[in-house]
Amino acid sequence: MSEHVNITIDDREIKVRPGEKLLWAALENDIYIPHLCAIKEESRPNASCRLCFVEIDGIDYPVAACTRQVEEGMVVKTRSTKVDRLVKTAFELLLSDHNLKCSECPANRNCALQRIAKERGLKLKHNRFKPIGREFELDDSPAEFAFDRSRCVLCGQCIWADRVGAEAWIFGFANRGIDRVVTTFNNLPLAELKCNECTLCVDACPVGALYYKREQKV
Amino acid sequence: MVTANKPQDNYKKMFEQAREQVQSRQEKSRVLIGTASCGLAAGAEQVKESFCREIESRGLDVEIIEVGCIGHCYAEPLAIIDKPGFPPVCYGYLDEGLVHRLVEDFIAGDDPSYEYALAALERNDEFPTFEDFPRGVYEKKVILENCGLTDFSKIESYIAREGYSALAKALSEEPKQVLEEVKAARLRGRGGAGFPAGTKWEACMNSSDDEKYVICNADEGDPGAFMDRSILESDPHLVLEGMILCAYAVGARQGYLYIRAEYPRAVEHIQKAIEEARKKQLLGSSILGTGFSFDLQVFQGSGAFICGEATALVNSMEGKMGMPESRPPRLVEHGFRGKPTVLNNVKTFAYVPLIVNRGAKWFKGIGTPDSPGTAVFSLVGKINNTGLVEVPMGTTLRQLIEEVGDGLPEGREFKAVQIGGPSGGCLPESALDVPIDFDSLHEAGAIMGSGGLVVMDQDDCMVAVARYFLEFTQHESCGKCTFCRLGTKHMLDILTGITRGQGDDQTLQLLKELSEDVRDGSLCNLGCTAPNPVLTTLKYFHDEYKAHIEEGRCPALVCRDLILYYIEPPKCSKLCNVCVGSCPTEAIYTRDDGLKAIDQDKCVKCDNCRKACPPEYNAVIKLSPPVLPAEKERKAK
Amino acid sequence: MSLIEGEKEHILACVKEVLGENTKTRENLIPLLQQVQHKLGYLPSLAMEKIAEGVNVPTVDIYGLATFYNQFRMNPPGKHQVKVCLGTACYMVGGDITLESFERRMEIKEGETSPDRLFSLERVACVGCCTLAPVVVVDDKVEGKVTPTRVDGIMLALNEENGKAAAEQKPDQSEGDDNGHS
The missing domain is CATH 3.30.70.20 (Alpha-Beta Plaits)
Known part of the structure; x- marks a missing residue:
């Protein structure tokens, strides 16, 4: 097995460890993909938060980045209309079951949900779904x-x-x-x-x- | 090394013995009573007792045998009387009086009382068989062939009709032969998705791991489907033989049947079948005297629909919560105990002995090129012949409903057919000419699913039906992933609102978008298919959704917040008090003029009074939108 | 829920017996829980703790299983268990109305046990007798075509049976034994 595989994420070519999951490959190269449930050491990804969707060339539907191993020559986009739509809905769904009084929260300004909102331009309030x-x-x-x-x-x-x-x-x-x-x-x-x-x-x-x-x- | 003809020789002896035993039993009269779960619910136990009593009191020498599902559930309780000199005849709607008559006239006398018979089971000059019915033209019994006709409790009755001969044949050849036959037959998994069984088996066979497993998914959880239960209860050895053949092909030594908790009788029958098969050396070590060993065990589910999903089922067997995993890896690579595992549905395994015996060519001669073989449906809802049916793939929905199911009861107008349970869809009249096969149904927005088919008429509200299925999937969602846990909850809330007349165009738009996102974003197939009932009803019955939110009206008079019960004064008899007595909340009172009326504040809309009102009056009606005629008049003024 | 006298010993003995008869592996956990519930009618906390100890898994995992699967219950069932089928076929012909009728007659909601522990009421997904819809399972006996009027009949029969049982028991029982529920 070669020492690394070459993949492209958002037009950036990067070298990553073979067998690595796409999500970690991206995060370690400072390419942000929203995520909550992923645990690097876990052998089988949880894949439950449904936030880390990306598009992979050759697959016509968004894929959870935590579940895919990198492959030589893989071309990945972290944003697309389809990806943004799913991430937005998943995020809004999570907010509908989340106490949104951020000002009272000890994690205010240090919260994974706030980070996702900021990175993806999403609002931290109840949107389409009732609490x-x-x-x-x-x-x-x-x-x-x-x-x-x-x-x-x-x-x-x-x-x-x-x-x-x-x-x-x-x-x-x-x-x-x-x-x-x-x-x-x-x-x-x-x-x-x-x-x-x-x-x-x-x-x-x-x-x-x-x-x-x-x-x-x- | 497999000794040349050892399995065949061993089998031959076993077969001769079984045939002799069965033939000697057939020399006297026999009564076969359908005692599968549905027969028992209809009173088969009492019918059996009546037969015993009548026969004993006359001192007749008749054997009474419990058999499985005969398939004509609409006429339960059912029995077959097989008397030497007569064709075996099937009787339905049995009760004590009819049993008395049949024993006296037919068993003791010589009059088969054809006026009470449904059909004969063998061709004869006196009475038509089931094949002579309109449904006989379309029906093709393959895996249901012996359901309800043989004594499920005795392995001999299975062997006597050449049961386990496929196993003997396979064991005298290389394992690869079985696989090649299944592959050539293009057998597709009957669990719903239609994945080619041969491909799955081959992947498992090719794995170098020497610990492999075969699992039968009998966690039939779709509400409205009972095919798997019927096969397990009525012809258990057929499934076992299919599993043993699969194990031989892929090289597994241990297998499991995952049977749902709600099917205690199926568990009982399978367990007994396993014991008998072990005694005959058809299971266990050195099967039929060869070097091949394989054993089976039952694992009882504990009530979670999600465990029908393959990875969830495996988690459940490993003592964990039944929650799905992301795939890949597939089960054939990383299954039970992390080992290569073949998991197939009950029906898929049931085809295997027949394919091995009769050949791939025979199998492909039935059905369509891409979906060979038959499809088994449990036909329920507003249809005359409810029950289990088996038709070749490619039969149209219209043929299935109108010919095999004998159409809707009189006065009922077809509205929709729901196929594939909570993961399937509702199709309208315009889609009835769709042929039944994996791919055509998928294109129409439904799925083959596990084969539940529910016929609906003008009295069924499509919004309420969509809501019902969503309530089911939401209740059964494992809760692991965001889309299914929260998405189905919001979908259900929106649908509940619509059944109460709440919402507007935007609500429908949101419902559609959310449905699509849940379909595209969920982790497992339960979540991905959960929106199907909503998406298909939105597509085909949009007007009904509109009537609810725009007019506050439920066209089918089902949604309880949009209807009220009303006693029509001109029709009420005054003298009868039936409705008053039927009301559980004392909402019905007698007016000063003697007519009955309903206190709307007390009424819980339980439908008791409408059912109780004698048909000659039929005075209780439902109104939607819920406005009393008097108020209507007032408003008009 | 606090246990009444003798109950604790009974639970311990039962778990011990089940653990003694089976291999104590995680894989066998669900069958173990099924057997204990079969014997006790439910899974008391004490039983869950003892099973966790015996199989060497965290107690919270046993709790997780018991709350995940429909089959497991953590409160004692009623003497008579009524399960109303809400499969598609049953729902379409008014299974929900049947369920409501039972709720009204028993004065409890679905999933509950009556305070006198005589009845418990559950909904089930599908018992597979769709052609006899609406279907109800009363103490493991399947009843077909259960209309609201039939519900009254079933309740009458059950109450009669309870009445008989009570009448037979009464002579041996002191008044104070009457559970004390209002």
Whole structure:
């Protein structure tokens, strides 16, 4: 196998590691593609946030960049009418299930959703879709941090940190469909479980769902 | 090394024995009762008891056998009486009285009581067979051939009709032969998408990994479809043999049947069939005395529609939430336990023994060049002959509905046919001449799906139907990806609004755009196909959507927020109190003049009173938009 | 939900038995949960914790499975379980009306168990008896063509059965045993 493969993203020719997924190849070369759920170390991509769509020459529909391996000579565009339409809809759908009081959020100005909005010229407010308005109880039982599910985008980054980083196995997904949540066994408060507050999960959260209490606003 | 004719010799002995056993059973009269799930629901158990009682009290020597689905579900409970000297005759609509009569006149006497018979099962000079019916011209039973005609609980009845002979034949040849035959037959997967089975098998066979799996997807979750259940219940060994053949072709040693939780009887029958096959050395180690070993196990689903999706099914078998994965890698490369896995639908496996035995040429002689073979449908809804049907691919929808299904009941006007369940679409009258095959249906906006076919008439609201399917997929969405989790939720909310008369042109536009995005952006096939019922109804029944939002009217009088119940004074009899008694909320009262009337504030629109009102009056009607005639007059003034 | 006396021991014994009879692997997790639920009628938290321990998987993963699949329930079912089919064929001929009729008669909503634990009501996707629509499964027995009037008949029969059972039990029971629900 050769040491690298040549691909073109947005007219820029880059050399990348063989076997690399397109999303990481782009990000490592400072080409931004929106994403929330992608975890580089994970062998099988989650592919659940549906934000990293790109167009690949020869494929007539947008493809999630986190699921495609780079191939020699691949020609990729990160923007197109089709891509922009899907990303906009996915983004607006996520916002319809997200607490949009940014000024109260500890992640304000350091939020993956804000970054996507800025990069793609999207608005951070409820657009075509009415807010779903799920109600959650705030879990502020740990001493250092809190978990506000109304901001959670279900990317799964905290679960990965909790399992692979901390080996605590406290967080997991539960329920199905629209009721899907990141939660604990029986929905118990974190303080009642074997959480030693390593806070790796807080650091992994790309939005303000898991946050340090000291950074809390209002 | 495979010894030259060992499997054939072993099989021959087994076959002779089984045939002898079955023939000796056929020397006396037999009653075959259809006790598949639908027969039982219609009262087959009581019918069986009646037969036992009647036969015992007369001291007759008659064998009573439970068989699977005979396919004529509209006439359940069904039974076949097979008396030496007569053709086997099928009777329907059985009850205690009719059973008494049949035992007395036919079994004890010699009068087959043809006036109660549906049809004979063998050609004869006295009574027509099912093939003589209009539907017989179009029907072609291949994998349903023996459903409901044989004793599913005995492996001998399968072997006696040359069951497992395909396996014996295959085992005396190289595995590649099986694959070549399936490939040459161009068998396409019957799970819905129509992917060529041979291609899948070949990829698995070519893998150098020596641990491989064969899985049968029997997680038939489409509401309104029950073909797979019927085959599993009625002819379990056909599916097992197909799986063993596949395992031999690809080199797998272990297989699984993933059967949904709601089918306890299918699980029971398959489990019994597996045990019997093991006893006969048709499963397990050294099958038919050869060096080939393969075993099967049942895995019971636990109630998640999404597990019909291949990668979700595998996750579920590995003890995880049944959530789909992005593909590639495909299952044939990275399947169960990360090993190469062939996963096919029940029907796909059921064709295999027949293809191996009768040859690819025979199979390609049925159906169309691109979709050879037959299609199995469960025909339900507003149609006379509900039940299981099997027709050659290429039959048109019109032939299927009008000839095989005998059209709609009297006074009913065809409006749409829904094909392929929640992933399929609703097609109008103008699309009825579309031939049934994977590609033509796809072009028309529906899909073959797993074969549910629901006929709808003027009383079915297309918006409500689209909403129903969306509610289903939204409820069954696994919630993993954004488009399906949130997109279907918003689609459902918009549709619910429309059924309440809320919305405008922009709402319809948004619904269409969102549907297209969910179709193009979802992770798995459940999400990608979920919008189909919406997109097809928007396309073919746009006027109905418009009537809801522009006039606040549901043309089919279904959407409950847009109708009201009204008792027409000239038709009400005054003297009868049936409607009052039928109302669960005491909304119906007697007016001073003796006529009945409905208190609209109390009415829950349950339809009880309309059903209860005696047909000679028919005084209860539904009105849409929900405006009382008196108010209408007032408004007019 | 707090467990009543003796219940805890029963749950522990049951989980122990199931774990003893099966291979304790993650792959076998769903069959294990099915067997425990089959014995207990539901999956109490305690059972989930014990299974997690026995199979060596995180408790939250068991919770995830139990909340993902329709089949699993975390509260005890009623003595009589009524499942209303809402498959396409049933829906088209008023399955939803049938469901509502049950809700009215039982005074509970779909997915709930009555406070006296006599009834629980569920909707199911399709039981595959479409030609007999609308279909209802009452304690594992399939009933076809269930109109709202038939709902009344079914409820009457179930109540009669409950009445009989209660009458037979009454002599042995003290008054205070009556669960105390209003």
